[in-house]
Amino acid sequence: MKDRRTTQRRIWSRLVQIAFLAALLLLWFLAANVWGVSRILLPNPADVWNQLIDIVASGAFIPDLRVTLGELAVAFAISMSLGVCIGYLISRSRYLVKVFEPLLAAIYAIPIILFLPLYVLLLGLGPNSKIALGATISFFPIVLSTIAGFGYVDRTLQTAARSMGASDLQLFRHVLLPAALPVMLAGLRMGFTVALLSVIASETIASFAGLGHRIVDLAENMDTARMFAYIVFVIAIVAFLNAVVSKLEGRAQWR
Amino acid sequence: MALTAATRIAVAPGLRPWLMRHPGVARLGVVALLLMIWEIAARFFLDRDFISPPSVVLLSLGDLFGTPGVPAALWVTLYEIAIGFVLSVIIGAGVGLAVGLNRFAHQSFMPIVLLLYGIPQITILPIFVLVFGIGVASKIAFGVSHGMFPIMIAVAAGVQKIEPILFVSARSMGASRWQMLRYVIFPQMVPSFFAGMRLGMSGVLLGVLLAELYVSTAGIGYFTSVFTQNLDATKLMGLVSILAVIAIALNETVRRAELHYARWRD
Numbered sequence: 001m002k003d004r005r006t007t008q009r010r011i012w013s014r015l016v017q018i019a020f021l022a023a024l025l026l027l028w029f030l031a032a033n034v035w036g037v038s039r040i041l042l043p044n045p046a047d048v049w050n051q052l053i054d055i056v057a058s059g060a061f062i063p064d065l066r067v068t069l070g071e072l073a074v075a076f077a078i079s080m081s082l083g084v085c086i087g088y089l090i091s092r093s094r095y096l097v098k099v100f101e102p103l104l105a106a107i108y109a110i111p112i113i114l115f116l117p118l119y120v121l122l123l124g125l126g127p128n129s130k131i132a133l134g135a136t137i138s139f140f141p142i143v144l145s146t147i148a149g150f151g152y153v154d155r156t157l158q159t160a161a162r163s164m165g166a167s168d169l170q171l172f173r174h175v176l177l178p179a180a181l182p183v184m185l186a187g188l189r190m191g192f193t194v195a196l197l198s199v200i201a202s203e204t205i206a207s208f209a210g211l212g213h214r215i216v217d218l219a220e221n222m223d224t225a226r227m228f229a230y231i232v233f234v235i236a237i238v239a240f241l242n243a244v245v246s247k248l249e250g251r252a253q254w255r
Numbered sequence: 256m257a258l259t260a261a262t263r264i265a266v267a268p269g270l271r272p273w274l275m276r277h278p279g280v281a282r283l284g285v286v287a288l289l290l291m292i293w294e295i296a297a298r299f300f301l302d303r304d305f306i307s308p309p310s311v312v313l314l315s316l317g318d319l320f321g322t323p324g325v326p327a328a329l330w331v332t333l334y335e336i337a338i339g340f341v342l343s344v345i346i347g348a349g350v351g352l353a354v355g356l357n358r359f360a361h362q363s364f365m366p367i368v369l370l371l372y373g374i375p376q377i378t379i380l381p382i383f384v385l386v387f388g389i390g391v392a393s394k395i396a397f398g399v400s401h402g403m404f405p406i407m408i409a410v411a412a413g414v415q416k417i418e419p420i421l422f423v424s425a426r427s428m429g430a431s432r433w434q435m436l437r438y439v440i441f442p443q444m445v446p447s448f449f450a451g452m453r454l455g456m457s458g459v460l461l462g463v464l465l466a467e468l469y470v471s472t473a474g475i476g477y478f479t480s481v482f483t484q485n486l487d488a489t490k491l492m493g494l495v496s497i498l499a500v501i502a503i504a505l506n507e508t509v510r511r512a513e514l515h516y517a518r519w520r521d
Contacts, residue, residue, distance in 0.1 A: 013363035020367060041386055098278035099285065109506050111461050114495050116468060117479035121491060122305050201377040205468045206480075212377070219381035231378045238375045 043225035051229035061233060067210040068199060071127045075134030076195045080188060083139045087146025097151045101144070108140035113201060120206050130202045130210070138195035145187020149180030182253055189249045193242055200234065211237070307489040312496065319493040328474045329497065332467055335391055336505065339398030339459045346399065347406025347455060348448065354407070355414030356440075365411065372404040376462070380469055389473050394466040401462030405454035413447025414440060449513040456509040460502050 025045065031037045032044045055061050090096045115136060119129040153176055161175045203212025211234050218227035274281050290309050297308035320326055354364050380397060387393035417440065425439045467475040475498070482491035 009359060009362065013359060016363040017367060020364075095275060095278060095281075099281045103282050103285065106503075109457070109503065110499050111457070111464050111502050113461065113464055113468065114498050114502070117483055117491055118495060121483045121486070121488060197375055197377060200375065201465060204377055204380055205465070205476075206471075215378060216381055219385060224385070227381065231382075234378045235374055238378075239373070 040222050040224055043228055047225040048228040048232070051226045052232055055226070055229055055233055061211075061214075061230075064209060064211045064214045065237070067127065068203065068212070071130045071199045071203075071210065072134060072196050074127075075131045075199060076138060076192055078131070078135040079138040079142055079191055079195060082135075083142030083187075083191065084146050084184070087143040088150055090143075091147045091150035094151075097147060101147055101151075104140060104144055104147075108144065112137045112140075113198065116202050116205060119202075125206055125208055127209075130199050130207065133202045134195040134199040137198040138191035141187050141194065142184075142191040145190070146180070146184050149183035149187070150176055153179040185249045185252055189245050192245050196238060196241060200238075303488070304486040305488055307492050311489055312492045315489050316493050316497075319490050319497075322478075322490065325478055325494070328478060329501075331391060332394075332463065332475055332498070333501065335394045335398060335463045335467075336459055336501075339395045339402060339463055340456060342395070342399045343402030343406055343455050343459055344452060347403040347451065348410050350403070351407040351410025351451070352414060352440075355411035361411065361415065368404065368407055368411075372408065376400055377465060380466060383466065384470060389470045393470070394463050394474075397466040398459040398462035402455040402459035405458055406448075406451040409447045409451025409454065410444060413444035413451075416447070417443045445516050446513075449509075449516045453506075453509045453513045456505055460505065464498065464502075 028042070029045055032039070032042050090100050113133070116129070116133050119132045123129040123132055157175050157179070158171065161171050166174065200210070200212040203210035204216055205212075207213045211230070215227055215230050215234065218224075218230060274284075294308045294310060297303070297306045297311075350368070354360050354368065376397075383393045383397045383400075387396050421439050421443065422435065425435055430438065464475075468479060470476045471480040475494070478494060479491060482488075482494065
């Protein structure tokens with residue numbers, strides 16, 4: 001009896017969700033076609049769809065996507081190697097953890113996007129300033145999670161392994177790494193996400209190329225339908241990359 | 256005996272063990288060292304057009320405030336953050352309560368809230384500027400769109416976590432709807448509400464600052480691009496530092512409030 005009621009409730013809430021999204025689409029359609037909201041502010045959904053098909057089919061997105069992914073790859077490579085190495089070195093001493101962890105956490109609390117104008121001044125409007133910003137922002141979750149992973153491994157485990165005669169390498173391979181990995185991987189996933197978002201953000205604010213720049217460019221030319229299509233495209237790309245990284249993390253966690 | 260041992264440790268001993276017991280002092284030392292490296296590098300090795308030593312930045316803050324328009328732009332940014340935060344709290348708490356209190360609403364609308372929260376909002380920043388213009392409104396709106404979701408989610412989760420027994424006993428004692436809100440729900444959700452406000456504040460800061468930097472024809476964004484074009488590293492670093500200090504102060508205020516009110520229950 002109760003079972004049936006919960007399934008019924010689930011079906012109803014799915015219906016409400018679908019109706020809500022459908023109502024949004026309908027509202028958009030009505031606003032664009034019937035109530036005569038300006039085309040510059042709100043394009044016709046059909047136009048957006050056509051533009052989206054055109055962007056994907058013509059491959060017009062490839063140069064911008066390549067720029068953005070290239071910046072992301074370099075930024076993440078930098079923040080990952082620096083974050084993991086520095087985090088591991090700090091985590092080896094309780095004292096260093098006490099000195100550095102609050103400092104890093106405090107800097108992490110500042111909206112680091114503020115450094116973007118400084119990076120633009122130093123490194124120019126090209127990819128370098130985006131890479132620097134992405135690396136800076138994603139460094140903090142990675143280094144903090146590495147410290148949290150390696151710094152708080154149960155001392156008794158380490159002592160036990162030592163007393164059974166484990167070498168440094170064995171201690172690392174069989175005790176430290178398995179204990180730290182889940183926390184560290186979560187940090188790496190988060191670092192990846194914020195690196196991607198900050199690369200797109202810095203392209204939006206100041207750049208010559210990349211997906212973020214493309215959206216701004218279309219907005220400035222009042223080509224709103226194509227801009228909407230690009231926004232949908234970028235959201236899909238971000239969702240796809242995040243899903244891939246979550247999947248990779250899940251697989252590594254399981255091992 | 257124990258006492259003398261303790262005093263011997265306290266009096267005897269050199270800088271190193273003292274630092275070992277005071278990691279906070281060592282932390283300040285690290286900061287001072289970094290500032291010193293920056294100072295020396297900027298003074299003697301790097302191009303002054305691009306990097307300015309911290310002492311010069313600090314001394315020229317007065318100059319920065321004397322630049323026409325800069326104080327006004329900073330005030331406007333503070334104003335946007337304040338209004339954005341208040342609106343985020345109102346919308347976030349309202350929707351959070353509405354969604355959290357009703358099981359059906361929670362089941363139906365929480366996935367939609369999470370879906371919207373998951374959208375990389377930076378992609379829609381140009382739409383905000385198209386719709387709300389380059390003035391105050393677009394920045395407040397972008398701040399709210401970043402700030403309201405964490406509050407919503409925290410409030411809804413907080414309400415969901417309230418033990419059903421509390422509702423049952425209040426109802427059996429004849430509590431009205433308002434009394435339930437006032438005496439059961441509000442006190443129970445204080446910790447999660449403040450946790451949400453902390454996340455909401457960092458969201459509002461991010462949203463407002465992103466929009467400020469994006470619009471380069473007015474406000475902070477105008478000055479950062481002018482200082483960049485003029486290679487005026489000193490003023491640019493001064494402006495960025497002031498904004499960072501504002502952000503730290505606001506974050507810290509909300510964090511203190513959270514610590515204070517989260518402790519209330521224990």
